Structures are given as C-alpha cells and as structure tokens.
Amino acid sequence: MTKTRAKKELEPFIPSYQGILLAGADEAGRGPLAGDVVAAAVILDPDNPIAGLDDSKKLSEKKRGALFDEIKEKALAFAIARGSVEEIDTINILHASMLAMKRAIDDLTVAAEYALIDGNRIPSDLPCSAEAVVKGDARHPAIAAASILAKVTRDREMVALDAEYPEYGFAKHKGYPTKAHMDAIEQHGVTKFHRKSFGPVQKNLSLF
Known part of the structure; x- marks a missing residue:
C-alpha cells in the first residue's frame, strides 16, 4: 500500500533507506504555457556517488548539463517520462504531472523498492511504497538528480522548439x-x- 504522508524534514542520507533500492522522482514544467510536463525517476548508486547534486533551479545551466551526463552514467537506473500537452489540457496539469512521475517510476529498468516524490502529493498506483517530500529536490540527492534530468530534458526540448518557432x-x-x-x-x-x-x-x- 502506498504511503501518503508528507515528510517535511529529510537529511541527505537517512540510515533507514540504506540497503534498499530508493528512487527519487520529480517533474519540470508545471508553470509554462507551452510544452509537455517532463518527469524523471532516478535510483542512485551508493557506491558511485555524484558530487554537487542540488535543486536543479539552483544550478547554472552549465552545471546542470554536466550533472545530467554524470547522472545517466553513474545511476543504477533512471527513466524520463512526460505528460503531453493533450493530457495536460484533458486531465489538468496536476494530474498530468502525477502521471508523468508514475510513468518515470514504472519505466525504471531496475524496480524501485521505495520512492521519494518531490512535493506534497504522491501519484496513484505506483509499483512501490512512497512518500512525498516537500522541497525534496533540495533535501535528498535522488530527488535532486531526478529534478536535473527532468529540467535539462525539458529545457533542451524547448530550445529545439525555438528553432521551429x-x-x-x-x-x-x-x-x-x-x-x-x-x-x-x-x-x-x-x-x-x-x-x-x-x-x-x-x-x-x-x-x-
């Protein structure tokens, strides 16, 4: 059964999470007027740490790009998913964001045993137990990694769209x-x- 409590304080590493396959999930693009909402899920490798992980919005574009490549190289598993513009217009941006994060967690090539979701809500029908973490992208490295993958992916898509429009x-x-x-x-x-x-x-x- 999925847990629904929101955890307001979380240290970067908590002993109770050690030894389990922990996924962090976050999304990018709830506020824009155009484009998909993009989500990512990441299971970090505790034996292959990544320095400098933080809320993607606090990092420079250059730093996000470098971490984007490092996360994809070092993570045990990662997945990037989305809620389309059509889905946003049909089910609203909140539900499309939840759907995108669920898809990202579902698409992990290594199944997560537990998930930390940025924010105060948890997507329904996740394949594992989860909890919401308010401002989690600044509190847990797995969520920070997910926020970086989601934001860099979406930003690059918008740059590509700029070439067309x-x-x-x-x-x-x-x-x-x-x-x-x-x-x-x-x-x-x-x-x-x-x-x-x-x-x-x-x-x-x-x-x-």
Whole structure:
C-alpha cells in the first residue's frame, strides 16, 4: 500500500533507506504555457556517488548539463517520462504531472523498492511504497538528480522548439508566461504546443 504522508524534514542520507533500492522522482514544467510536463525517476548508486547534486533551479545551466551526463552514467537506473500537452489540457496539469512521475517510476529498468516524490502529493498506483517530500529536490540527492534530468530534458526540448518557432522565443523563456511570450502569443497566435486549457492561452485561441 502506498504511503501518503508528507515528510517535511529529510537529511541527505537517512540510515533507514540504506540497503534498499530508493528512487527519487520529480517533474519540470508545471508553470509554462507551452510544452509537455517532463518527469524523471532516478535510483542512485551508493557506491558511485555524484558530487554537487542540488535543486536543479539552483544550478547554472552549465552545471546542470554536466550533472545530467554524470547522472545517466553513474545511476543504477533512471527513466524520463512526460505528460503531453493533450493530457495536460484533458486531465489538468496536476494530474498530468502525477502521471508523468508514475510513468518515470514504472519505466525504471531496475524496480524501485521505495520512492521519494518531490512535493506534497504522491501519484496513484505506483509499483512501490512512497512518500512525498516537500522541497525534496533540495533535501535528498535522488530527488535532486531526478529534478536535473527532468529540467535539462525539458529545457533542451524547448530550445529545439525555438528553432521551429523562433518568433515565440522558447529558447529564452522555456514556455513560461513572460511578457515576451505573452506578446508573441498575441502577435502570432497559439501553436499546437501551447496548453489551451491555461487562461492566458485560452483568451488568444481565436488567433490560432
């Protein structure tokens, strides 16, 4: 049975977690007006530690990129999954985020025995017991690693989208509702990559 309690304080390494296959899970992209929400799950190797893991938002783009490669090289297992724009518009961003994290945990090539989920909610129907960890990406290295994989993956996808739609400036704002992004939507309309259930996009649907 999945645990549903949220743990507000967590040291980077807790003895009770030693000796089990512990996965950290996090997502990136709940706030943007465009693009998928991306999630990752990571099982770190205690015998092959990674220095410098932290909340991805606190790291420079260069540092995140270097850690992205190191995590993929050293982790016992990792998986990256997503909730699509269509799913976000159908089931809402919260449920799409939970679905993306569940998919990431399900896709791990090594089955997790326990999962730490960033935030205060736990996805339903996980394959293992889990607990929510508020601000977990700054409190546990496995969640921090997941946050890095998710953010780097999503950021790179938005940079690639910028090459297709340069007038929107996706490479700069990554889909977030900046003034430049809002101005671009008003000037050029809504693309198929925009989340049409989000208010700022809805009011410009007639321009699509």
